[in-house]
Amino acid sequence: MVSTFQNYTRYLVIVLFALFLAACETVPNDSATSTSSTSSSTAAIEIQDGVYVGSDTIEMLAVDVPDRIFFAYDSYSLTKAAQDTLEKQAKWLKANGSATIAIEGHADERGTREYNLALGDRRANAAKDYLMTQGISSSRVTTISFGKERPVNSGSNKKAWAQNRRSVTVRTN
């Protein structure tokens, strides 16, 4: 009887410890910048490999011509979706031969200010370079980096950061 009670206590201790561990694991860890999308179900759909793939925040330069593309953390490579968007922008620029544009490069808040200015410049120029490969003259395109100074989403979470890692094409005339 006594030994059973002891076994019970031991069992109880183990169960409580397991519950404690489980509780620890569910503490959200937004500060990690890894691109895994385990946090919430919506984030899982909207972020792929650290790149925002949803449609919130996007504005249209013309019908079916999105104004922005998104990047992974500390990256300036263009995803397939980003290339598709830039191709649409290139077509629109060809159809509107007098239009000039500025490409704004932006970073999320998880990086030092000066490095992010350089990173924003990289992103804006990655977009500009792609437009040039599509036959758009560099004289029609200026770039400006805002680093992390102009987030579109003011939150401090993975979705906000993914929406803020972007380059935005703005018509200048």
Add this chain to the structure above:
Amino acid sequence: MKKLLVYLFPLILFTNISFAIIEIDITEGNREPLPLAISEFFHDNNQEIIDKKITENIRTVISDDLERSGLFSSIDDKAFIQNNRAMHLKPRFADWRLIKAQGLLTGELAIEDDRLRVEFRLWDTFAEKEIEGLVLITTIDNWRRISHMIADKIYERLTGEEGYFDTRIVYVAEEGPKNKRIKKLAIMDQDGANHKFLTSGKELVLTPRFNPVRQEITYLSYFKNLPRVYLLNIQTGIQEVVGDFPGMTFAPRFSPDGGKIIMSLAREGNSDLYVMDLTNRVVERLTDSPAIDTSPSYSPDGKKITFNSDRGGSQQIYVMDSNGRNQKRISKQGGNYATPVWSPRGDLIAFTKFYQGQYFIGVMRTDGSGERLLTENWYQEAPSWSSNGRVLIFYRETKANNAGDGHSSSIWSIDLTGFNERKLITPVDASDPSWSKLIQ
């Protein structure tokens, strides 16, 4: 800022520099603060021109400076037993020892030819002798600076290191929501007094840095949507763009002689380091890598430059000769590193480190060895050294909630020992602090 003339006269010529009994080793962290009794400076009652407030404030400014250093505590003046002219001439040391004062500051104010004459003496209550004494003469409205200078003298006498209280901080004042943040340059005394905005907030401004020898600031402005490095003369308010560059210039910092500005230039997606001589406007390119090279900072002898680069695949700290030769990575403890700033003493480089989702302010020797992390937080960066290399200021941000609220930004200071972390009080949110040298 108007020209300040201060005359310093040593009160006593030391016949022998005997060992002082009170003395602080500031390389030792978390020591008990040294108790000092700081008395209100007395003056003859017929000197009505001296505002009662000035005498009180001088005491407060000195006492606050010393207490904020974390090395001293100021004994409540309600405990004081002696408070008159006699004390200034010859304190009853035994009485001051009774209230545990190891040091006693006494002083006298007078007006001479419309100028303020401040005399102070610092006494060692155990050795029973005067260990420091000076007369300072200046205009009456300079009482605040005089107070900082006295605090500097006391700090210097008791620690053996130069003080850092007669200094100012330039920073970016921030207001409004994160996505429409309004940023202005602002300047204040090291203790927050004499706060002043230097720009209107119409243009986005970032990263102001003091010229080490002139009343001048270099910073980044988005004037006309062209982000460029600017110079601002604090006395005249005149701003001018630095150089004529074909792209964004950013991350500016002065050379130790104040004659050059080193900065990044971004061209077609690539940021490299350049230096411009402010006298002849000659520009020299220092790095030529396809990676990001930014956040440069000179060594105090001007012979070396430390900077931030991701040429090895991640953000790390590098050191090179000031002509761009012998570039080599020094950070190697894992994680990302940024914003290296060379200590005014030359032996250390302060930095921001990003590791496992947290941000750290730390220091390492100039070869990368001896890394010490001083403080960890959700977000903080951009350390700036006190003029004596004993204290760092930096800015820290709080996390916003999902609605974007709850975000704030403020300036903090921490000792090189990793102790005495304090928030600096500013009228609005604050970031990008730069600490001046001692005011000349």
